[in-house]
Amino acid sequence: MTAELVRGQNHPLDRTRVEIRITAGGPVVAAVTLGDAHGRLPGTDAVAHPGAPRRTGIEVPRQAAAAHRLAVDLGALPDAVHRVSVLLALPTGIGALTTFGAAAPPSVQVTGLDGTGLAGYTLNGLGAESAVVAVELYRRAGAWKVRAVGQGYADGLAALLRDQGLPQAAELAAEIEEAVGRGHARAVPAPAPAAAHRPDGPAHPAPGPAAPAPGPAAPAPDPAAPSTSPAAAPVDYRHPERRSTPAPATPQPSVGGPVDPAAPAPPPSSPPAPSGPVAGDAAGWSMEERLYNQVWGMFEDLTRSVAAYRSASDFAESRLEQELDAALSDPRDRLGTAADAARAAARDRHAALVTQARAALDRDLAQLAAESEVVEPALPPAFARWDSPVWQAHRSAQQRPMALRLGDLHLPEVPDLRIPMLVRLPLERGLWIDCGPDAYAWRGPDPDRAYARRELGSALTDGPPDEAELRRLSLETAVALAARLLAVHPAGEFAVQVIDPGGTTLPALAPLLETGVLPAAPVPGAAGVAAVLEGLTRRVDLVQMAVRSRAADALPPDVDTAGQLLIVHDFPHGFDDRALTRLRYLADEGPAVGVHLLMVADRARAREYGPVLDPLWRSLLRITPVPDAHLADPWVGHAWTYEPSLAPRGSQVVRQVLGRVAEARRERRS
Incomplete structure (x- = not known):
């Protein structure tokens, strides 16, 4: 039974040799791109199109037509290929269509070689687009899936290819148009009539052999067309382990050509052996x-x-x-x-x-x-939860990790499935932990708060958030993040400084102070604020000048070149205009030279500064000390619930990790 997909939905494939059948309301050009794990194209050789219809494991038609058949052998693709994207584009000068919205929506059917329907997708909702990524076949946990994409581009095929990371996008789009215009085409079979009309949706072509479409005979092949390169060889549908032997000398029907009903059907492809998920099966140079x-x-x-x-x-x-x-x-x-x-x-x-x-x-x-x-x-320590066993055996890191776990993300449809929220290092943006109760709209009993009580041992109640509890959790979140940053950097290559004008952070800073990772308690008052900001501003200025002049050896000996995390608490108390200017300077210029900002603040209490602080707030990434649905993804705009990364209540893991950091620092100095 064919799975009818909607945009964004995926469906597993039980075979590696498939056929993709396309029907549209007018002539369209069909192409296939072979992308890496991120969907990026290494070059023009990763695109099968009418000018170059055959790539290893892929064959597409040479013409623009209202119906197409594409052959795909996923088992023959190179290991570097993780995404097979099927593209549709409207040709210029052929047919009357200029946008997909001017005709019936295209339909894509993924079938077996025997016509068995696997998945279908109708690209509804297209308007001014003239090129679209219809579906993609992608590798996931050792198996292949098909996903309905439906991503359209009003600027045409060149914009689509450019979005997939192809530098020669405009040149290749022009080459495809030229190939279509020269008439490199073959007869395309008309889609079979629908066997029955489904009462709950549109009719779809029934799978099976199709009769040749009426029309002019196919022109003779162009002598200039490539035919001898290895990439232009016909698709070998045999099992990968048998490809080293010569293929049997039986004629293969060309893709897009008439199908002989009397010809023996290819043997059904074997489904991949079932296998469970494996950690680290994505692309990458290291685990x-x-x-x-x-x-x-x-x-x-x-x-x-x-x-x-x-x-x-x-x-x-x-x-x-x-x-x-x-x-x-x-x-x-x-x-x-x-x-x-x-x-x-x-x-x-x-x-x-x-x-x-x-x-x-x-x-x-x-x-x-x-x-x-x-x-x-x-997951390694930088990616792991605080309750993971990897922290018990953690020792000083040898090099900085590529990313850091800030917390977990989940959606209301599946509250028990947590996805780690990872950010790349060094941090490109500062962080803002919102400790103001006005930031959290009370909507009654919240399952996220129940989860926080159960998993973290939090004292949160089912009533409105308590201001004192939020401040305590905010400082605890800041200390946990600081401890994680210190632990995942090599000894002596990262340090923490704290601004606390009111002198109220000492209980929360106890793990940092008692282990010696934070040399001394923060100096309260405006004098302490000015001293810390002046020192960090000087460091940023000197390091920037050294980088620009390529004279890192000329830095004064008292300049600490280690990465710095500045925790600002009780903002804006103790800040005058000069201190505010320096803080904004550190937020803007600090990340490029290793100075990062972590603010624990109540936005409502800083509103009196108005436009002066608005650029600062917009430049920081807001995280919260309690679960809160405030983060939106860039794809479909889901409101994700962010949950902070805190150690379980009563656990000493943060203090133990900080103790090892302090010990590694002492060993490095000795």
Whole structure:
């Protein structure tokens, strides 16, 4: 049974040799790009198009037509290929279409070689776009999946290829247009008529052999067309382990050409051997990089799966409203058994659609949960939770990690699945921990707060957040982040400084002070604020000059070149205009030379400064001491709930880690 996908939804493939069938409301150009784990293209050789229709494992038609068949052998692709994107573009000068919105939406069907339907996607909602990424086949945990993308580009094929990281995007787009214009085309079979009309959606072509479309005979091949390069060889559909032997001398039908019903069907492809998720199966030069990319892959998969579920649910609600309105539109039909039956049937269809969407979401969530169970224990200290066993055996790092875990992210549809929130190091933006109670809208009992009590031993109640509790948790979050940064950097290459005008942070700073990682308690009052800011401003100025003049050896001996984290508490008390200027300077210029800002502040109390501080707030990444849904992803705008990275209540892991950091520093000095 063919799985009908909506935008963002994915579906597993049970075979590696598939055919992609495309139907559109007018002539379109079909192409395929072979991207890496990030979807980037290494060069023009990673694109199969009408001018170069054959790449290893891929074959596309040479023409622009309203129907296409593309052959894909996923098992033959190079190991570096992780994403196979199917592109559709409108040719210039062929047909009357200038935008996809001017005709019926294109439809893409992924089938087996025997015509068995695997997944289908209709690209609804296109308007001014003239090029679109229809679907992508991507490698995930050793298996392949198909995802409905539907990403359109109003600026055409060149903009699409440029977005995939191809520097020669404009040149290749022009080459494709030229190839289509020269008529490098073959006859394309017309889609088979629909076997039956589905009552719950549009009819789709039935899989199976198709008759040749009427039209002029295919022109003779161009002698200039490439035909002898290894990349231009026909697709070898045999098992990868048997490709070293010569292929049998049986004629293969050309992709896009008429299919002979009498020809023997290719043997069915064998599904890949079932295998569980593996930690570190993403692309990367090191295990750390592979785990980082895998975590972000999990984040993207959860984003798209939930987006597909929400889209399907919204569609079901909209359809139910329309059907109920239609049932009640005629006053004569509002009463009686006919109206009751129509309403009941509409609700049954709504329930069936929601159930189907939830089943697809639960399937994806089960896979992600299984992957999370193997990935979480394998994470290095910089990526791991504080309750992970890796912290018990942690010793001084030899080099700075590539990223740091700030906390966890989750969505309301699946509150038990946490995705690590990783940020690259060095930090490009400062952090702002919001300790003001006005920042958290009270909406009654919150399951996130219940989770915080259960997992972290927090004293949060089911009532409105208490200001004193928020301040305590904010400082605890700041100390946990500082400890993590100190622990994952080599000994002596990172330090912490604190500004505390009111002198109220000493209990929270106890782990830093007692282990000696923070040499002395912060000096209270305006004098302490000025001294710390003046020293860090001088360091930033001197290091910037040394970098520009390439004279790092000329720095004064009292300049500490180690990375610095400045924790600012009780802002803006103790800050005059000069101190505010220096703080903004550090926020803007500090990250480039290793000085990072972590503010623990109440935004409401700083409103009197108005426009003076607005640029500062906008430049910082807001995190919270209690779970709060305030972060939006750049793909579909989900409101993610952020949960801070805190040690379990009563645990001494932060103090133990800081003790090892202090010991490593002493050994380095001796």
